[in-house]
Amino acid sequence: MSEKGVCVVIGAGDDTGAAIARAFAREGLAACVVRRPRHLDKLETLAAEIRAEGNVAHAFGVDARDEPAMMSLFNSIEDEIGPVEVVVFNIGANVRFPIVETTARVYRKVWEMAAFAGFLTGREAARHMLPRERGTILFTGATASMRGGDGFAAFAGAKHALRALAQSMARELGPKNIHVAHVVIDGAIDTNFIRGMRPDADELRERDAILSPDAIASAYVVLHRQHRSAWTHEMDLRPWVEKW
Numbered sequence: 239m240s241e242k243g244v245c246v247v248i249g250a251g252d253d254t255g256a257a258i259a260r261a262f263a264r265e266g267l268a269a270c271v272v273r274r275p276r277h278l279d280k281l282e283t284l285a286a287e288i289r290a291e292g293n294v295a296h297a298f299g300v301d302a303r304d305e306p307a308m309m310s311l312f313n314s315i316e317d318e319i320g321p322v323e324v325v326v327f328n329i330g331a332n333v334r335f336p337i338v339e340t341t342a343r344v345y346r347k348v349w350e351m352a353a354f355a356g357f358l359t360g361r362e363a364a365r366h367m368l369p370r371e372r373g374t375i376l377f378t379g380a381t382a383s384m385r386g387g388d389g390f391a392a393f394a395g396a397k398h399a400l401r402a403l404a405q406s407m408a409r410e411l412g413p414k415n416i417h418v419a420h421v422v423i424d425g426a427i428d429t430n431f432i433r434g435m436r437p438d439a440d441e442l443r444e445r446d447a448i449l450s451p452d453a454i455a456s457a458y459v460v461l462h463r464q465h466r467s468a469w470t471h472e473m474d475l476r477p478w479v480e481k482w
Contacts, residue, residue: 242266243323244315248302248359249273253429254378254451255328256284261455262324262462263293270315275299302329302355312362321370324462325363327356328378331396334389345392352396353403360407364416371415374462377404379422408471417469419461424476425449447479 245262249255250271263269269288271281278299288295296319300307315322331351335344360375367373381387383401386394404420411418426432426442427449433439442448457475464470476482 242268243321244268244270244319245324245326246270246312246315246322246363247272247326247328248355249326249328249330249378250281250284251328251330251429252280252284253431254427254454255326257451257455258326258328258458259284259295260288260291260293261452261459262326263288263291263295265459265462266293267323268294268296268319270296270298270319272298272300272302272311274301302327302359303350305358308355308358308362312366316366322363322366322373324374324376325359326376326378326458327359327400329355330378330380332380332382332390332393335392336389337391340392345395348392349396349399352393353399356400357403360403360418364407364411367416368411368414374417374419375407375411376458376461377401377418377420379404379420381422381424383420383422384424405471412469415466417461417464417466419470420472421454421458421461422472422474423449423454424474424482425480427451427454445479447477449475449477 245267247255247259250259250273259269259271271284273281281297285295285297300311329351331348363375377400379401380397382390382394383397401420404418408418428443
């Protein structure tokens with residue numbers, strides 16, 4: 239069993255989610271990294287890299303939209319690995335379609351991934367943290383959490399819903415010593431996806447003009463470390479050149 243407890247990262251992708259898991263593992267928490275089952279090979283590689291640094295990591299292939307699977311995930315972690323101290327919900331689901339081309343299937347799937355899965359994550363985290371009266375729950379938001387952009391009806395709707403969930407949970411759980419925070423990532427992140435879209439990604443990185451996954455992860459650790467007399471609920475992160 240982990241002495242310092244567990245950090246669960248839901249949506250532990252190749253870049254930001256992986257950086258968050260590594261950062262909390264370096265803090266001494268056991269990193270439980272979670273993605274859909276088809277990504278389990280990548281998760282196992284990430285977990286092995288974390289263990290190679292001398293830290294603890296476990297990989298789980300779970301669809302965060304599946305209620306029974308999420309309940310089982312948290313129960314298994316609590317029973318077999320340690321108490322859940324930090325939970326990070328980091329599923330993106332960023333898609334762009336003109337409104338007349340946004341099908342019901344697309345809208346529903348984006349909502350399930352970015353909002354409903356966040357609800358299941360937050361609820362299961364709270365169920366285990368409340369009896370201990372401690373814990374940190376962090377939700378990754380986006381520019382779309384604050385405003386709906388052209389072509390982002392589905393994504394903005396889901397991210398607005400996630401932000402509202404975080405606010406409600408913070409008001410309910412804060413007085414019970416559970417820190418709930420929402421992080422607005424306002425700008426492009428230096429990920430494989432963005433590098434494939436932006437031929438100027440290397441130049442942006444050299445100027446610190448694109449969000450670094452490691453820098454984002456450091457901010458998440460700061461949120462967890464905050465003294466409860468001065469908790470942050472909403473933090474926005476953007477490169478120094480980003481307009482807002």
